[in-house]
Amino acid sequence: MLHPRQHLLLAAWAAELGSVFTFRILLTRVVVVTDGALANIVLGRMLSLDKALEPNLSDELLSIGGHRTMFSAGTRSAYWRLLRKGTADAFSPRAVREAFPDTLRILSNIVENMHRGGASSEWDLNNVLLRFAMDMTSIVVFGEDAGATSTLQDSETDGLFSIMKRSLDELTQRCVNPVRRHLFWRADVRNGANEFWRFRAAMQDLVKKVKARGPVRDSDHSIAAHLLRIKDPETGAGLSDDLLAGDIGMFFTAGLETSGNQITWILYLISQHTDVEAKLAAELDAAGLLTTKSRPQPRTLQHADLSCLPYLSCICKEAMRFAPVAATGTTRIARQAMMLGGYFIPRGSILMVPFHAVHHSTANFGRTAGVFNPDRWMTTPTATAHVTLQDALETAKDVPSPGKSGDVPSVVSVGASTDATAQQAYMPFSTGPRRCLGQPLALQMQLAAVAVLCARFRFELAERMGGPEGVGNSSINRLTLQPKDGMWMRCFPRASGKTAIEAQ
Numbered sequence: 001m002l003h004p005r006q007h008l009l010l011a012a013w014a015a016e017l018g019s020v021f022t023f024r025i026l027l028t029r030v031v032v033v034t035d036g037a038l039a040n041i042v043l044g045r046m047l048s049l050d051k052a053l054e055p056n057l058s059d060e061l062l063s064i065g066g067h068r069t070m071f072s073a074g075t076r077s078a079y080w081r082l083l084r085k086g087t088a089d090a091f092s093p094r095a096v097r098e099a100f101p102d103t104l105r106i107l108s109n110i111v112e113n114m115h116r117g118g119a120s121s122e123w124d125l126n127n128v129l130l131r132f133a134m135d136m137t138s139i140v141v142f143g144e145d146a147g148a149t150s151t152l153q154d155s156e157t158d159g160l161f162s163i164m165k166r167s168l169d170e171l172t173q174r175c176v177n178p179v180r181r182h183l184f185w186r187a188d189v190r191n192g193a194n195e196f197w198r199f200r201a202a203m204q205d206l207v208k209k210v211k212a213r214g215p216v217r218d219s220d221h222s223i224a225a226h227l228l229r230i231k232d233p234e235t236g237a238g239l240s241d242d243l244l245a246g247d248i249g250m251f252f253t254a255g256l257e258t259s260g261n262q263i264t265w266i267l268y269l270i271s272q273h274t275d276v277e278a279k280l281a282a283e284l285d286a287a288g289l290l291t292t293k294s295r296p297q298p299r300t301l302q303h304a305d306l307s308c309l310p311y312l313s314c315i316c317k318e319a320m321r322f323a324p325v326a327a328t329g330t331t332r333i334a335r336q337a338m339m340l341g342g343y344f345i346p347r348g349s350i351l352m353v354p355f356h357a358v359h360h361s362t363a364n365f366g367r368t369a370g371v372f373n374p375d376r377w378m379t380t381p382t383a384t385a386h387v388t389l390q391d392a393l394e395t396a397k398d399v400p401s402p403g404k405s406g407d408v409p410s411v412v413s414v415g416a417s418t419d420a421t422a423q424q425a426y427m428p429f430s431t432g433p434r435r436c437l438g439q440p441l442a443l444q445m446q447l448a449a450v451a452v453l454c455a456r457f458r459f460e461l462a463e464r465m466g467g468p469e470g471v472g473n474s475s476i477n478r479l480t481l482q483p484k485d486g487m488w489m490r491c492f493p494r495a496s497g498k499t500a501i502e503a504q
């Protein structure tokens with residue numbers, strides 16, 4: 001079902017067989033679409049297709065009492081619309097901006113901890129960034145961080161962070177081997193089932209905790225507050241505790257590995273391209289944000305800076321094209337027979353849009369599709385200054401309604417002079433009504449993390465990683481694309497000074 005190197009396999013098949021090809025899993029036909037325009041149709045609002053493979057797998061972990069979550073519910077279902085509409089405001093420009101001070105505080109924790117390691121210490125940046133994502137997700141979900149960045153070492157007190165990690169490990173193993181769940185005589189399978197139980201219990205505890213706070217305040221923009229405000233339009237009743245716990249768990253799983261792993265790949269790619277690293281340092285320096293010998297205490301990053309660092313935006317955008325964490329993409333089910341770009345799609349087919357293959361297709365991104373080049377987005381500097389965060393905030397306002405025309409071709413628009421084919425094929429957060437709801441937050445997190453960490457440190461791949469070849473060999477799909485045994489980097493402090501916020 002989920003092969004660790006599936007994203008590469010699909011890209012290789014697409015290069016050989018073309019942008020639409022098909023294979024079978026037992027009796028089911030799978031149609032793989034890497035053509036940007038057709039992918040937009042498959043995922044778009046006009047068809048509003050349901051997800052195919054993801055619902056049952058994600059429900060194994062998240063469903064409490066047999067209910068669907070927002071992630072697994074049908075695209076035309078009343079439940080999905082209610083949830084999507086009811087939580088969209090948690091990702092409004094105001095709500096995302098409100099999370100910025102916490103983002104800085106958590107990044108400062110990380111910088112402090114890393115400085116304690118001394119000059120050129122080695123850190124598993126993947127672990128560090130998953131912890132960052134854990135704390136940020138906790139803040140936006142229920143208004144408190146999970147303490148995952150208070151220490152960067154794995155410890156017994158890791159609580160929710162380790163429950164999440166172990167549950168997602170088990171879920172991956174069940175994706176790889178769909179019969180695993182039935183092998184109950186095996187101790188590791190029983191342990192995995194226990195992790196699922198612990199995860200659900202932790203989510204139920206969170207529901208109790210947020211309910212114990214009393215009536216939801218108008219000023220509370222957390223996801224939990226939004227979920228608590230949702231009422232069934234027919235009965236006026238709120239969501240049951242089981243539904244609340246299931247969807248709180250869904251937001252945790254949607255936000256954690258995606259964000260943490262994506263930032264890991266961004267920092268890795270920067271470390272491998274000295275020209276990119278130098279250009280970023282120059283941009284941060286010009287903005288007064290870089291730690292230097294003559295400026296040991298650079299000014300603190302402001303929210304407004306995120307829209308004024310065009311090269312930083314282009315690096316993040318290009319890294320999400322080159323190494324999208326949702327590498328195997330997403331699937332939809334064709335409940336009716338249909339025509340797609342001249343191809344007949346039989347009823348019951350699974351339509352698959354693999355984002356890594358879409359982003360590496362020369363038909364979509366030209367002959368340099370396989371090259372990491374942030375400058376490809378720099379063609380119109382003024383437009384690219386806003387290509388990520390600002391556009392994401394704009395599109396977040398739009399609550400999708402299935403079946404209506406005027407679908408957005410792609411969530412993040414690109415520089416105006418970039419080829420239109422590339423524009424519509426760029427989809428790290430997917431596209432259409434089921435596109436990622438957390439995109440504005442994810443972008444804010446990655447821009448801030450890269451700006452703060454690269455302003456304080458220079459990163460070099462640790463020897464134990466075996467060079468770029470070793471990283472390539474150890475990168476695998478475990479729901480998201482990630483380094484199998486961490487991403488160890490030598491972290492060189494740029495200068496010994498601290499920013500005003502770290503000094504507090």
Ligand code: HEM
Binds near residue numbers: 258
């Ligand atoms: C770099 C980080 C992220 C990436 C690459 C990413 C990517 C994705 C993708 C590919 C999907 C599935 C879309 C589809 O099936 O068509 C998705 C769904 C979703 N994501 Fe994200 N995501 C990220 C971060 C986040 C964060 C931080 C949150 C919130 C805390 C979040 C919340 C969601 C939700 C709620 C959905 C389900 C939307 C629906 O079914 O209507 N994501 N994301």
